[in-house]
Amino acid sequence: AQKVTQAQTEISVVEKEDVTLDCVYETRDTTYYLFWYKQPPSGELVFLIRRNSFDEQNEISGRYSWNFQKSTSSFNFTITASQVVDSAVYFCALSEDQTGNQFYFGTGTSLTVIP
Amino acid sequence: DTGVSQNPRHKITKRGQNVTFRCDPISEHNRLYWYRQTLGQGPEFLTYFQNEAQLEKSRLLSDRFSAERPKGSFSTLEIQRTEQGDSAMYLCASSYYRDRAFFGQGTRLTVV
Numbered sequence: 001a002q003k004v005t006q007a008q009t010e011i012s013v014v015e016k017e018d019v020t021l022d023c024v025y026e027t028r029d030t031t032y033y034l035f036w037y038k039q040p041p042s043g044e045l046v047f048l049i050r051r052n053s054f055d056e057q058n059e060i061s062g063r064y065s066w067n068f069q070k071s072t073s074s075f076n077f078t079i080t081a082s083q084v085v086d087s088a089v090y091f092c093a094l095s096e097d098q099t100g101n102q103f104y105f106g107t108g109t110s111l112t113v114i115p
Numbered sequence: 116d117t118g119v120s121q122n123p124r125h126k127i128t129k130r131g132q133n134v135t136f137r138c139d140p141i142s143e144h145n146r147l148y149w150y151r152q153t154l155g156q157g158p159e160f161l162t163y164f165q166n167e168a169q170l171e172k173s174r175l176l177s178d179r180f181s182a183e184r185p186k187g188s189f190s191t192l193e194i195q196r197t198e199q200g201d202s203a204m205y206l207c208a209s210s211y212y213r214d215r216a217f218f219g220q221g222t223r224l225t226v227v
Binding site for chain 1: 155159220223
């Protein structure tokens with residue numbers, strides 16, 4: 001069965017601090033995709049990253065970085081030098097290869113960046 | 116590219132009434148997905164279409180729920196005989212095959 005666990009329900013940090021959001025997944029498939037989405041108060045899910053199961057290279061995009069570790073089934077997300085605009089709910093998600101966008105979402109981590 | 120559009124943005128209805136939501140995907144996106152998100156939870160998959168064919172339905176989609184995509188463009192999600200447990204955000208997303216999916220801003224349903 002597919003499952004995504006985001007153990008951190010809420011995190012508060014002071015602006016400019018670094019913060020890591022944890023994601024642990026379960027799947028029996030050998031081919032799958034992992035995602036991170038940001039959901040601001042407006043409600044729209046904003047795509048941040050997609051990685052496939054064969055690509056374990058870490059990725060950096062500006063202040064965002066992702067650490068994919070197949071050995072521990074984790075796909076953690078780090079925001080460096082956090083800003084108030086980073087305040088949102090962040091979701092980690094998993095999808096199987098054949099559908100691509102039929103997601104299994106975690107319960108989300110609510111991040112508050114305090115000025 | 117105008118993005119995925121959902122209407123209405125908010126809907127308040129009395130228990131027992133029927134409601135219908137509409138989703139207009141990004142043009143030329145052949146796949147369309149419906150998700151439901153309750154407070155404090157992540158979105159849960161309901162169903163998806165490839166063109167006009169409904170290819171997958173979740174067990175969450177009870178017989179009171181029906182989704183259509185008659186011409187392979189916009190889609191509607193209807194809930195009959197609404198219950199308080201149906202109160203949620205209903206999200207639509209579209210993609211071109213397995214390319215990245217884009218989400219709309221959702222329709223927030225409140226059943227009173």
